[in-house]
Amino acid sequence: MSPITVVEGRRLSLTRLEKVLYPETGTTKGEMLHYVTTTAGAILPHLHDRPVSFLRFPDGPDGQRFFTKNVPPGTPSWVKTSEVPRKSADHGRQVVLQDVSSLVWAANLVVELHVPQWTVDAPGTADRLVLDLDPGEPATIVECCAAARWLHDRLAADGLHVYAKTSGSKGLHLIVPVEPTPSDDTTAYAKTLAVEAAAALPELVVHKMKKELRPGKVFLDFSQNSAAKTTAAPYTLRARRTPTVSTPVTWDEVTACTEPGQLSFLFGEIAGRLARHGDLLGPLLNLNRARPLPKAAR
Structure with a gap:
Protein backbone atom coordinates (compact mmCIF):
# COMPACT_ATOMS: atom_id res chain seq x y z
CA MET A 1 0.00 0.00 0.00
CA SER A 2 1.35 3.42 -0.97
CA PRO A 3 2.09 5.79 1.92
CA ILE A 4 -0.27 8.72 2.34
CA THR A 5 1.06 12.13 3.21
CA VAL A 6 -0.77 15.40 3.82
CA VAL A 7 0.59 18.52 2.13
CA GLU A 8 -1.19 21.82 2.71
CA GLY A 9 -4.22 19.90 3.93
CA ARG A 10 -4.41 17.69 0.83
CA ARG A 11 -3.90 13.92 0.96
CA LEU A 12 -1.34 12.54 -1.47
CA SER A 13 -0.51 8.94 -2.23
CA LEU A 14 3.25 8.73 -2.83
CA THR A 15 4.36 5.64 -4.71
CA ARG A 16 7.51 3.50 -4.80
CA LEU A 17 9.59 5.76 -2.57
CA GLU A 18 12.45 3.25 -2.33
CA LYS A 19 12.79 2.90 -6.10
CA VAL A 20 16.28 3.88 -7.28
CA LEU A 21 15.87 6.44 -10.05
CA TYR A 22 19.55 7.26 -10.57
CA PRO A 23 21.58 4.02 -10.28
CA GLU A 24 24.95 5.78 -10.53
CA THR A 25 24.32 7.72 -7.31
CA GLY A 26 21.73 5.40 -5.75
CA THR A 27 19.27 8.28 -5.56
CA THR A 28 15.77 7.11 -4.70
CA LYS A 29 12.40 8.51 -5.57
CA GLY A 30 11.89 9.39 -1.91
CA GLU A 31 15.07 11.51 -1.94
CA MET A 32 13.90 13.22 -5.12
CA LEU A 33 10.56 14.05 -3.50
CA HIS A 34 12.36 15.41 -0.44
CA TYR A 35 14.41 17.69 -2.69
CA VAL A 36 11.32 19.02 -4.47
CA THR A 37 9.46 19.60 -1.21
CA THR A 38 12.30 21.43 0.51
CA THR A 39 13.13 23.50 -2.58
CA ALA A 40 9.51 24.39 -3.39
CA GLY A 41 9.97 27.96 -2.16
CA ALA A 42 12.51 28.57 -4.92
CA ILE A 43 10.84 26.45 -7.63
CA LEU A 44 7.25 27.67 -7.46
CA PRO A 45 7.74 31.39 -8.20
CA HIS A 46 9.30 30.46 -11.56
CA LEU A 47 6.32 28.23 -12.40
CA HIS A 48 3.64 30.67 -11.24
CA ASP A 49 0.88 31.15 -13.83
CA ARG A 50 2.86 29.25 -16.49
CA PRO A 51 1.47 26.11 -18.15
CA VAL A 52 3.81 23.24 -17.34
CA SER A 53 4.94 20.54 -19.75
CA PHE A 54 6.28 17.30 -18.31
CA LEU A 55 9.15 15.15 -19.49
CA ARG A 56 8.28 11.98 -17.60
CA PHE A 57 10.87 9.33 -16.76
CA PRO A 58 9.14 7.05 -14.23
CA ASP A 59 11.84 4.35 -14.39
CA GLY A 60 14.77 6.74 -14.24
CA PRO A 61 16.82 8.30 -17.04
CA ASP A 62 17.68 4.91 -18.55
CA GLY A 63 14.02 3.94 -18.88
CA GLN A 64 11.23 5.19 -21.09
CA ARG A 65 10.91 8.96 -21.43
CA PHE A 66 7.91 10.77 -22.86
CA PHE A 67 6.97 14.42 -23.18
CA THR A 68 3.42 15.56 -22.48
CA LYS A 69 1.66 18.89 -22.39
CA ASN A 70 -1.82 17.51 -21.74
CA VAL A 71 -3.24 17.18 -18.23
CA PRO A 72 -2.30 13.64 -17.11
CA PRO A 73 -5.14 11.17 -16.44
CA GLY A 74 -6.04 11.04 -12.76
CA THR A 75 -4.92 14.60 -12.02
CA PRO A 76 -6.61 15.68 -8.75
CA SER A 77 -9.38 18.24 -9.07
CA TRP A 78 -7.49 20.65 -6.81
CA VAL A 79 -4.53 20.90 -9.21
CA LYS A 80 -5.02 24.04 -11.28
CA THR A 81 -5.27 23.59 -15.03
CA SER A 82 -5.67 26.14 -17.79
CA GLU A 83 -6.81 26.16 -21.38
CA VAL A 84 -3.99 27.21 -23.68
CA PRO A 85 -3.79 27.70 -27.45
CA ARG A 86 -2.14 25.00 -29.52
CA LYS A 87 -0.98 24.87 -33.10
CA SER A 88 -2.23 21.33 -33.62
CA ALA A 89 -5.70 22.07 -32.21
CA ASP A 90 -7.70 25.09 -31.21
CA HIS A 91 -7.02 24.63 -27.50
CA GLY A 92 -5.63 22.21 -24.96
CA ARG A 93 -5.47 22.04 -21.18
CA GLN A 94 -2.23 22.03 -19.20
CA VAL A 95 -1.30 21.87 -15.56
CA VAL A 96 -0.36 25.09 -13.75
CA LEU A 97 1.61 24.35 -10.57
CA GLN A 98 0.73 27.04 -8.04
CA ASP A 99 1.33 25.45 -4.64
CA VAL A 100 3.45 22.91 -2.79
CA SER A 101 0.83 20.15 -2.82
CA SER A 102 0.47 20.38 -6.61
CA LEU A 103 4.25 20.42 -7.04
CA VAL A 104 4.66 17.29 -4.90
CA TRP A 105 1.85 15.57 -6.82
CA ALA A 106 3.69 16.33 -10.08
CA ALA A 107 7.04 15.21 -8.68
CA ASN A 108 5.50 11.87 -7.71
CA LEU A 109 5.01 11.25 -11.45
CA VAL A 110 8.82 11.65 -11.85
CA VAL A 111 9.12 14.59 -14.21
CA GLU A 112 11.29 17.34 -15.58
CA LEU A 113 9.39 20.62 -15.52
CA HIS A 114 9.36 22.79 -18.65
CA VAL A 115 7.64 26.15 -19.11
CA PRO A 116 7.12 28.68 -21.92
CA GLN A 117 8.23 32.30 -21.83
CA TRP A 118 4.65 33.51 -21.28
CA THR A 119 1.92 33.15 -18.67
CA VAL A 120 -1.58 31.72 -19.02
CA ASP A 121 -3.23 35.14 -18.95
CA ALA A 122 -1.16 36.31 -21.94
CA PRO A 123 -0.35 33.33 -24.18
CA GLY A 124 2.14 34.20 -26.88
Missing part, protein backbone atom coordinates in the same frame (compact mmCIF):
# COMPACT_ATOMS: atom_id res chain seq x y z
CA THR A 125 3.24 37.39 -25.13
CA ALA A 126 6.68 36.85 -23.64
CA ASP A 127 7.89 38.40 -20.40
CA ARG A 128 11.34 36.92 -20.75
CA LEU A 129 13.80 36.03 -23.47
CA VAL A 130 15.88 32.84 -23.38
CA LEU A 131 19.10 31.87 -25.13
CA ASP A 132 20.06 28.20 -24.92
CA LEU A 133 23.80 27.60 -25.28
CA ASP A 134 24.36 23.97 -26.28
CA PRO A 135 27.94 22.69 -26.70
CA GLY A 136 28.79 20.26 -29.48
CA GLU A 137 31.46 17.79 -28.42
CA PRO A 138 34.30 18.22 -27.70
CA ALA A 139 33.10 21.68 -26.60
CA THR A 140 31.83 21.84 -23.02
CA ILE A 141 30.33 24.26 -20.53
CA VAL A 142 33.66 26.14 -20.69
CA GLU A 143 32.95 27.23 -24.26
CA CYS A 144 29.35 28.01 -23.31
CA CYS A 145 30.60 30.38 -20.61
CA ALA A 146 32.94 32.12 -23.05
CA ALA A 147 30.01 32.72 -25.41
CA ALA A 148 27.81 33.79 -22.49
CA ARG A 149 30.26 36.50 -21.50
CA TRP A 150 30.09 38.02 -24.99
CA LEU A 151 26.29 37.82 -24.95
CA HIS A 152 26.13 39.41 -21.50
CA ASP A 153 27.99 42.46 -22.75
CA ARG A 154 25.97 42.59 -25.97
CA LEU A 155 22.66 42.46 -24.08
CA ALA A 156 23.88 45.06 -21.57
CA ALA A 157 24.65 47.37 -24.51
CA ASP A 158 20.94 47.21 -25.35
CA GLY A 159 20.06 48.09 -21.75
CA LEU A 160 18.93 44.57 -20.83
CA HIS A 161 19.57 42.63 -17.63
CA VAL A 162 20.69 39.05 -18.13
CA TYR A 163 20.84 36.09 -15.75
CA ALA A 164 22.37 32.65 -16.15
CA LYS A 165 21.55 29.11 -15.12
CA THR A 166 22.91 25.75 -16.10
CA SER A 167 20.64 23.68 -18.28
CA GLY A 168 21.22 20.76 -15.92
CA SER A 169 22.47 18.88 -18.96
CA LYS A 170 25.54 20.05 -20.93
CA GLY A 171 24.87 23.72 -21.53
CA LEU A 172 23.83 27.09 -20.20
CA HIS A 173 20.67 29.18 -20.36
CA LEU A 174 20.67 32.97 -20.41
CA ILE A 175 17.40 34.60 -19.34
CA VAL A 176 16.44 38.22 -19.88
CA PRO A 177 13.34 39.82 -18.28
CA VAL A 178 11.52 41.91 -20.88
CA GLU A 179 8.44 44.06 -20.98
CA PRO A 180 5.51 42.08 -22.46
CA THR A 181 6.45 41.46 -26.08
CA PRO A 182 4.94 39.21 -28.79
CA SER A 183 6.85 35.94 -28.91
CA ASP A 184 7.56 36.45 -32.62
CA ASP A 185 9.42 39.66 -31.74
CA THR A 186 11.49 38.12 -28.95
CA THR A 187 12.36 35.27 -31.31
CA ALA A 188 13.44 37.72 -34.01
CA TYR A 189 15.63 39.66 -31.57
CA ALA A 190 17.16 36.45 -30.19
CA LYS A 191 17.93 35.33 -33.74
CA THR A 192 19.64 38.66 -34.43
CA LEU A 193 21.81 38.13 -31.36
CA ALA A 194 22.66 34.58 -32.42
CA VAL A 195 23.69 35.73 -35.90
CA GLU A 196 25.80 38.54 -34.42
CA ALA A 197 27.48 36.18 -31.97
CA ALA A 198 28.32 33.70 -34.73
CA ALA A 199 29.82 36.52 -36.81
CA ALA A 200 31.82 37.93 -33.89
CA LEU A 201 32.97 34.53 -32.59
CA PRO A 202 33.12 32.29 -35.68
CA GLU A 203 35.44 29.75 -34.06
CA LEU A 204 33.18 29.44 -31.03
CA VAL A 205 29.50 29.97 -31.93
CA VAL A 206 27.07 28.66 -34.56
CA HIS A 207 23.48 29.79 -34.93
CA LYS A 208 22.32 27.12 -37.40
CA MET A 209 21.05 23.77 -36.17
CA LYS A 210 22.85 21.62 -38.76
CA LYS A 211 24.71 18.92 -36.84
CA GLU A 212 27.73 19.01 -39.11
CA LEU A 213 28.36 22.63 -38.07
CA ARG A 214 28.26 22.01 -34.34
CA PRO A 215 31.24 19.82 -33.28
CA GLY A 216 33.58 21.84 -31.06
CA LYS A 217 31.29 24.88 -31.06
CA VAL A 218 28.39 26.30 -29.08
CA PHE A 219 25.03 26.16 -30.81
CA LEU A 220 23.12 29.30 -29.83
CA ASP A 221 19.50 28.15 -29.90
CA PHE A 222 17.14 31.13 -30.10
CA SER A 223 14.09 29.06 -31.02
CA GLN A 224 12.92 28.49 -27.43
CA ASN A 225 11.42 31.97 -27.58
CA SER A 226 8.75 30.67 -29.94
CA ALA A 227 5.33 30.68 -28.28
CA ALA A 228 5.08 26.93 -28.85
CA LYS A 229 8.43 26.08 -27.23
CA THR A 230 9.39 25.50 -23.60
CA THR A 231 12.58 25.58 -21.52
CA ALA A 232 13.61 23.55 -18.49
CA ALA A 233 12.42 25.44 -15.42
CA PRO A 234 14.87 26.74 -12.81
CA TYR A 235 15.70 24.13 -10.15
CA THR A 236 14.09 21.23 -12.01
CA LEU A 237 15.83 17.87 -11.76
CA ARG A 238 16.92 16.52 -15.13
CA ALA A 239 16.60 13.03 -16.56
CA ARG A 240 20.37 12.64 -16.84
CA ARG A 241 22.87 10.01 -15.76
CA THR A 242 23.09 11.67 -12.33
CA PRO A 243 20.50 13.86 -10.53
CA THR A 244 21.66 17.19 -11.92
CA VAL A 245 19.60 20.35 -11.52
CA SER A 246 19.07 23.36 -13.77
CA THR A 247 20.89 25.68 -11.41
CA PRO A 248 21.14 29.50 -11.31
CA VAL A 249 24.77 30.66 -11.31
CA THR A 250 26.53 33.95 -10.69
CA TRP A 251 28.39 35.87 -13.37
CA ASP A 252 31.54 35.44 -11.31
CA GLU A 253 31.07 31.68 -11.67
CA VAL A 254 30.54 32.02 -15.40
CA THR A 255 33.67 34.15 -15.72
CA ALA A 256 35.75 31.73 -13.63
CA CYS A 257 34.62 28.59 -15.49
CA THR A 258 37.72 26.90 -16.91
CA GLU A 259 37.00 23.19 -16.29
CA PRO A 260 34.20 21.10 -17.86
CA GLY A 261 32.77 19.88 -14.55
CA GLN A 262 32.75 23.22 -12.75
CA LEU A 263 29.13 24.18 -13.27
CA SER A 264 27.44 20.82 -12.79
CA PHE A 265 25.31 20.71 -9.65
CA LEU A 266 23.56 17.74 -8.10
CA PHE A 267 20.29 18.08 -6.18
CA GLY A 268 22.05 17.74 -2.84
CA GLU A 269 24.02 20.95 -3.48
CA ILE A 270 21.05 23.23 -4.09
CA ALA A 271 20.08 23.88 -0.46
CA GLY A 272 23.59 25.14 0.28
CA ARG A 273 23.60 27.38 -2.78
CA LEU A 274 20.23 28.85 -1.83
CA ALA A 275 21.53 29.49 1.69
CA ARG A 276 24.61 31.29 0.32
CA HIS A 277 23.13 33.16 -2.62
CA GLY A 278 19.37 33.13 -2.24
CA ASP A 279 17.52 32.70 -5.52
CA LEU A 280 19.89 34.15 -8.12
CA LEU A 281 16.97 34.31 -10.56
CA GLY A 282 14.79 36.22 -8.11
CA PRO A 283 15.25 39.44 -10.12
CA LEU A 284 13.33 37.81 -13.00
CA LEU A 285 10.25 38.09 -10.80
CA ASN A 286 10.76 41.82 -10.24
CA LEU A 287 8.83 43.78 -12.85
CA ASN A 288 11.24 46.69 -12.40
CA ARG A 289 13.99 44.59 -13.99
CA ALA A 290 12.05 44.09 -17.22
CA ARG A 291 13.14 46.28 -20.11
CA PRO A 292 11.71 46.87 -23.59
CA LEU A 293 13.46 45.23 -26.51
CA PRO A 294 15.23 47.63 -28.85
CA LYS A 295 12.76 49.16 -31.30
CA ALA A 296 14.55 47.66 -34.27
CA ALA A 297 13.77 44.20 -32.86
CA ARG A 298 10.01 44.78 -32.75
Whole structure:
Protein backbone atom coordinates (compact mmCIF):
# COMPACT_ATOMS: atom_id res chain seq x y z
CA MET A 1 0.00 0.00 0.00
CA SER A 2 1.35 3.42 -0.97
CA PRO A 3 2.09 5.79 1.92
CA ILE A 4 -0.27 8.72 2.34
CA THR A 5 1.06 12.13 3.21
CA VAL A 6 -0.77 15.40 3.82
CA VAL A 7 0.59 18.52 2.13
CA GLU A 8 -1.19 21.82 2.71
CA GLY A 9 -4.22 19.90 3.93
CA ARG A 10 -4.41 17.69 0.83
CA ARG A 11 -3.90 13.92 0.96
CA LEU A 12 -1.34 12.54 -1.47
CA SER A 13 -0.51 8.94 -2.23
CA LEU A 14 3.25 8.73 -2.83
CA THR A 15 4.36 5.64 -4.71
CA ARG A 16 7.51 3.50 -4.80
CA LEU A 17 9.59 5.76 -2.57
CA GLU A 18 12.45 3.25 -2.33
CA LYS A 19 12.79 2.90 -6.10
CA VAL A 20 16.28 3.88 -7.28
CA LEU A 21 15.87 6.44 -10.05
CA TYR A 22 19.55 7.26 -10.57
CA PRO A 23 21.58 4.02 -10.28
CA GLU A 24 24.95 5.78 -10.53
CA THR A 25 24.32 7.72 -7.31
CA GLY A 26 21.73 5.40 -5.75
CA THR A 27 19.27 8.28 -5.56
CA THR A 28 15.77 7.11 -4.70
CA LYS A 29 12.40 8.51 -5.57
CA GLY A 30 11.89 9.39 -1.91
CA GLU A 31 15.07 11.51 -1.94
CA MET A 32 13.90 13.22 -5.12
CA LEU A 33 10.56 14.05 -3.50
CA HIS A 34 12.36 15.41 -0.44
CA TYR A 35 14.41 17.69 -2.69
CA VAL A 36 11.32 19.02 -4.47
CA THR A 37 9.46 19.60 -1.21
CA THR A 38 12.30 21.43 0.51
CA THR A 39 13.13 23.50 -2.58
CA ALA A 40 9.51 24.39 -3.39
CA GLY A 41 9.97 27.96 -2.16
CA ALA A 42 12.51 28.57 -4.92
CA ILE A 43 10.84 26.45 -7.63
CA LEU A 44 7.25 27.67 -7.46
CA PRO A 45 7.74 31.39 -8.20
CA HIS A 46 9.30 30.46 -11.56
CA LEU A 47 6.32 28.23 -12.40
CA HIS A 48 3.64 30.67 -11.24
CA ASP A 49 0.88 31.15 -13.83
CA ARG A 50 2.86 29.25 -16.49
CA PRO A 51 1.47 26.11 -18.15
CA VAL A 52 3.81 23.24 -17.34
CA SER A 53 4.94 20.54 -19.75
CA PHE A 54 6.28 17.30 -18.31
CA LEU A 55 9.15 15.15 -19.49
CA ARG A 56 8.28 11.98 -17.60
CA PHE A 57 10.87 9.33 -16.76
CA PRO A 58 9.14 7.05 -14.23
CA ASP A 59 11.84 4.35 -14.39
CA GLY A 60 14.77 6.74 -14.24
CA PRO A 61 16.82 8.30 -17.04
CA ASP A 62 17.68 4.91 -18.55
CA GLY A 63 14.02 3.94 -18.88
CA GLN A 64 11.23 5.19 -21.09
CA ARG A 65 10.91 8.96 -21.43
CA PHE A 66 7.91 10.77 -22.86
CA PHE A 67 6.97 14.42 -23.18
CA THR A 68 3.42 15.56 -22.48
CA LYS A 69 1.66 18.89 -22.39
CA ASN A 70 -1.82 17.51 -21.74
CA VAL A 71 -3.24 17.18 -18.23
CA PRO A 72 -2.30 13.64 -17.11
CA PRO A 73 -5.14 11.17 -16.44
CA GLY A 74 -6.04 11.04 -12.76
CA THR A 75 -4.92 14.60 -12.02
CA PRO A 76 -6.61 15.68 -8.75
CA SER A 77 -9.38 18.24 -9.07
CA TRP A 78 -7.49 20.65 -6.81
CA VAL A 79 -4.53 20.90 -9.21
CA LYS A 80 -5.02 24.04 -11.28
CA THR A 81 -5.27 23.59 -15.03
CA SER A 82 -5.67 26.14 -17.79
CA GLU A 83 -6.81 26.16 -21.38
CA VAL A 84 -3.99 27.21 -23.68
CA PRO A 85 -3.79 27.70 -27.45
CA ARG A 86 -2.14 25.00 -29.52
CA LYS A 87 -0.98 24.87 -33.10
CA SER A 88 -2.23 21.33 -33.62
CA ALA A 89 -5.70 22.07 -32.21
CA ASP A 90 -7.70 25.09 -31.21
CA HIS A 91 -7.02 24.63 -27.50
CA GLY A 92 -5.63 22.21 -24.96
CA ARG A 93 -5.47 22.04 -21.18
CA GLN A 94 -2.23 22.03 -19.20
CA VAL A 95 -1.30 21.87 -15.56
CA VAL A 96 -0.36 25.09 -13.75
CA LEU A 97 1.61 24.35 -10.57
CA GLN A 98 0.73 27.04 -8.04
CA ASP A 99 1.33 25.45 -4.64
CA VAL A 100 3.45 22.91 -2.79
CA SER A 101 0.83 20.15 -2.82
CA SER A 102 0.47 20.38 -6.61
CA LEU A 103 4.25 20.42 -7.04
CA VAL A 104 4.66 17.29 -4.90
CA TRP A 105 1.85 15.57 -6.82
CA ALA A 106 3.69 16.33 -10.08
CA ALA A 107 7.04 15.21 -8.68
CA ASN A 108 5.50 11.87 -7.71
CA LEU A 109 5.01 11.25 -11.45
CA VAL A 110 8.82 11.65 -11.85
CA VAL A 111 9.12 14.59 -14.21
CA GLU A 112 11.29 17.34 -15.58
CA LEU A 113 9.39 20.62 -15.52
CA HIS A 114 9.36 22.79 -18.65
CA VAL A 115 7.64 26.15 -19.11
CA PRO A 116 7.12 28.68 -21.92
CA GLN A 117 8.23 32.30 -21.83
CA TRP A 118 4.65 33.51 -21.28
CA THR A 119 1.92 33.15 -18.67
CA VAL A 120 -1.58 31.72 -19.02
CA ASP A 121 -3.23 35.14 -18.95
CA ALA A 122 -1.16 36.31 -21.94
CA PRO A 123 -0.35 33.33 -24.18
CA GLY A 124 2.14 34.20 -26.88
CA THR A 125 3.24 37.39 -25.13
CA ALA A 126 6.68 36.85 -23.64
CA ASP A 127 7.89 38.40 -20.40
CA ARG A 128 11.34 36.92 -20.75
CA LEU A 129 13.80 36.03 -23.47
CA VAL A 130 15.88 32.84 -23.38
CA LEU A 131 19.10 31.87 -25.13
CA ASP A 132 20.06 28.20 -24.92
CA LEU A 133 23.80 27.60 -25.28
CA ASP A 134 24.36 23.97 -26.28
CA PRO A 135 27.94 22.69 -26.70
CA GLY A 136 28.79 20.26 -29.48
CA GLU A 137 31.46 17.79 -28.42
CA PRO A 138 34.30 18.22 -27.70
CA ALA A 139 33.10 21.68 -26.60
CA THR A 140 31.83 21.84 -23.02
CA ILE A 141 30.33 24.26 -20.53
CA VAL A 142 33.66 26.14 -20.69
CA GLU A 143 32.95 27.23 -24.26
CA CYS A 144 29.35 28.01 -23.31
CA CYS A 145 30.60 30.38 -20.61
CA ALA A 146 32.94 32.12 -23.05
CA ALA A 147 30.01 32.72 -25.41
CA ALA A 148 27.81 33.79 -22.49
CA ARG A 149 30.26 36.50 -21.50
CA TRP A 150 30.09 38.02 -24.99
CA LEU A 151 26.29 37.82 -24.95
CA HIS A 152 26.13 39.41 -21.50
CA ASP A 153 27.99 42.46 -22.75
CA ARG A 154 25.97 42.59 -25.97
CA LEU A 155 22.66 42.46 -24.08
CA ALA A 156 23.88 45.06 -21.57
CA ALA A 157 24.65 47.37 -24.51
CA ASP A 158 20.94 47.21 -25.35
CA GLY A 159 20.06 48.09 -21.75
CA LEU A 160 18.93 44.57 -20.83
CA HIS A 161 19.57 42.63 -17.63
CA VAL A 162 20.69 39.05 -18.13
CA TYR A 163 20.84 36.09 -15.75
CA ALA A 164 22.37 32.65 -16.15
CA LYS A 165 21.55 29.11 -15.12
CA THR A 166 22.91 25.75 -16.10
CA SER A 167 20.64 23.68 -18.28
CA GLY A 168 21.22 20.76 -15.92
CA SER A 169 22.47 18.88 -18.96
CA LYS A 170 25.54 20.05 -20.93
CA GLY A 171 24.87 23.72 -21.53
CA LEU A 172 23.83 27.09 -20.20
CA HIS A 173 20.67 29.18 -20.36
CA LEU A 174 20.67 32.97 -20.41
CA ILE A 175 17.40 34.60 -19.34
CA VAL A 176 16.44 38.22 -19.88
CA PRO A 177 13.34 39.82 -18.28
CA VAL A 178 11.52 41.91 -20.88
CA GLU A 179 8.44 44.06 -20.98
CA PRO A 180 5.51 42.08 -22.46
CA THR A 181 6.45 41.46 -26.08
CA PRO A 182 4.94 39.21 -28.79
CA SER A 183 6.85 35.94 -28.91
CA ASP A 184 7.56 36.45 -32.62
CA ASP A 185 9.42 39.66 -31.74
CA THR A 186 11.49 38.12 -28.95
CA THR A 187 12.36 35.27 -31.31
CA ALA A 188 13.44 37.72 -34.01
CA TYR A 189 15.63 39.66 -31.57
CA ALA A 190 17.16 36.45 -30.19
CA LYS A 191 17.93 35.33 -33.74
CA THR A 192 19.64 38.66 -34.43
CA LEU A 193 21.81 38.13 -31.36
CA ALA A 194 22.66 34.58 -32.42
CA VAL A 195 23.69 35.73 -35.90
CA GLU A 196 25.80 38.54 -34.42
CA ALA A 197 27.48 36.18 -31.97
CA ALA A 198 28.32 33.70 -34.73
CA ALA A 199 29.82 36.52 -36.81
CA ALA A 200 31.82 37.93 -33.89
CA LEU A 201 32.97 34.53 -32.59
CA PRO A 202 33.12 32.29 -35.68
CA GLU A 203 35.44 29.75 -34.06
CA LEU A 204 33.18 29.44 -31.03
CA VAL A 205 29.50 29.97 -31.93
CA VAL A 206 27.07 28.66 -34.56
CA HIS A 207 23.48 29.79 -34.93
CA LYS A 208 22.32 27.12 -37.40
CA MET A 209 21.05 23.77 -36.17
CA LYS A 210 22.85 21.62 -38.76
CA LYS A 211 24.71 18.92 -36.84
CA GLU A 212 27.73 19.01 -39.11
CA LEU A 213 28.36 22.63 -38.07
CA ARG A 214 28.26 22.01 -34.34
CA PRO A 215 31.24 19.82 -33.28
CA GLY A 216 33.58 21.84 -31.06
CA LYS A 217 31.29 24.88 -31.06
CA VAL A 218 28.39 26.30 -29.08
CA PHE A 219 25.03 26.16 -30.81
CA LEU A 220 23.12 29.30 -29.83
CA ASP A 221 19.50 28.15 -29.90
CA PHE A 222 17.14 31.13 -30.10
CA SER A 223 14.09 29.06 -31.02
CA GLN A 224 12.92 28.49 -27.43
CA ASN A 225 11.42 31.97 -27.58
CA SER A 226 8.75 30.67 -29.94
CA ALA A 227 5.33 30.68 -28.28
CA ALA A 228 5.08 26.93 -28.85
CA LYS A 229 8.43 26.08 -27.23
CA THR A 230 9.39 25.50 -23.60
CA THR A 231 12.58 25.58 -21.52
CA ALA A 232 13.61 23.55 -18.49
CA ALA A 233 12.42 25.44 -15.42
CA PRO A 234 14.87 26.74 -12.81
CA TYR A 235 15.70 24.13 -10.15
CA THR A 236 14.09 21.23 -12.01
CA LEU A 237 15.83 17.87 -11.76
CA ARG A 238 16.92 16.52 -15.13
CA ALA A 239 16.60 13.03 -16.56
CA ARG A 240 20.37 12.64 -16.84
CA ARG A 241 22.87 10.01 -15.76
CA THR A 242 23.09 11.67 -12.33
CA PRO A 243 20.50 13.86 -10.53
CA THR A 244 21.66 17.19 -11.92
CA VAL A 245 19.60 20.35 -11.52
CA SER A 246 19.07 23.36 -13.77
CA THR A 247 20.89 25.68 -11.41
CA PRO A 248 21.14 29.50 -11.31
CA VAL A 249 24.77 30.66 -11.31
CA THR A 250 26.53 33.95 -10.69
CA TRP A 251 28.39 35.87 -13.37
CA ASP A 252 31.54 35.44 -11.31
CA GLU A 253 31.07 31.68 -11.67
CA VAL A 254 30.54 32.02 -15.40
CA THR A 255 33.67 34.15 -15.72
CA ALA A 256 35.75 31.73 -13.63
CA CYS A 257 34.62 28.59 -15.49
CA THR A 258 37.72 26.90 -16.91
CA GLU A 259 37.00 23.19 -16.29
CA PRO A 260 34.20 21.10 -17.86
CA GLY A 261 32.77 19.88 -14.55
CA GLN A 262 32.75 23.22 -12.75
CA LEU A 263 29.13 24.18 -13.27
CA SER A 264 27.44 20.82 -12.79
CA PHE A 265 25.31 20.71 -9.65
CA LEU A 266 23.56 17.74 -8.10
CA PHE A 267 20.29 18.08 -6.18
CA GLY A 268 22.05 17.74 -2.84
CA GLU A 269 24.02 20.95 -3.48
CA ILE A 270 21.05 23.23 -4.09
CA ALA A 271 20.08 23.88 -0.46
CA GLY A 272 23.59 25.14 0.28
CA ARG A 273 23.60 27.38 -2.78
CA LEU A 274 20.23 28.85 -1.83
CA ALA A 275 21.53 29.49 1.69
CA ARG A 276 24.61 31.29 0.32
CA HIS A 277 23.13 33.16 -2.62
CA GLY A 278 19.37 33.13 -2.24
CA ASP A 279 17.52 32.70 -5.52
CA LEU A 280 19.89 34.15 -8.12
CA LEU A 281 16.97 34.31 -10.56
CA GLY A 282 14.79 36.22 -8.11
CA PRO A 283 15.25 39.44 -10.12
CA LEU A 284 13.33 37.81 -13.00
CA LEU A 285 10.25 38.09 -10.80
CA ASN A 286 10.76 41.82 -10.24
CA LEU A 287 8.83 43.78 -12.85
CA ASN A 288 11.24 46.69 -12.40
CA ARG A 289 13.99 44.59 -13.99
CA ALA A 290 12.05 44.09 -17.22
CA ARG A 291 13.14 46.28 -20.11
CA PRO A 292 11.71 46.87 -23.59
CA LEU A 293 13.46 45.23 -26.51
CA PRO A 294 15.23 47.63 -28.85
CA LYS A 295 12.76 49.16 -31.30
CA ALA A 296 14.55 47.66 -34.27
CA ALA A 297 13.77 44.20 -32.86
CA ARG A 298 10.01 44.78 -32.75
